[in-house]
Amino acid sequence: MSSHHFVVAAQDRAWQFSFKGAITGPFSSRDEAVAAAIEQAGEETDPDVEVVVCDADLKTETVWRQAAKR
Numbered sequence: 267m268s269s270h271h272f273v274v275a276a277q278d279r280a281w282q283f284s285f286k287g288a289i290t291g292p293f294s295s296r297d298e299a300v301a302a303a304i305e306q307a308g309e310e311t312d313p314d315v316e317v318v319v320c321d322a323d324l325k326t327e328t329v330w331r332q333a334a335k336r
Contacts, residue, residue, distance in 0.1 A: 270312045272303040274329075275320040283317075304330045 274283045274296065281299035282291025285306070293299035296319065303317045310332065317330040 270310065270315040272307050272315070272317045273320055273326075274299045274303050274317065276322065300329055307332065 270286075272283050272285045274281065276282075276296070277291070280292035280294065281296050282289055282293065283299050283303040283306075284290070285303075290302065290306070291299060293302060300317065300319065307315050307317050307330065313333050315332040316328050318326045318328050320326050
């Protein structure tokens with residue numbers, strides 16, 4: 267996993283994402299949180315930045331990579 271990742275996760279029945287310790291949210295749905303995380307991640311200049319979703323079992327899934335956008 268990249269050291270520069272946006273992590274989308276559910277917290278207290280709402281969704282949020284975090285990046286470098288900063289938490290953004292709440293969002294009403296997973297899709298809304300993922301879209302917002304991708305939008306913000308797309309502004310990063312690091313070619314290794316990615317967005318991952320962490321589920322209730324703490325499994326992660328990469329849903330977007332900066333390098334893939336090129």
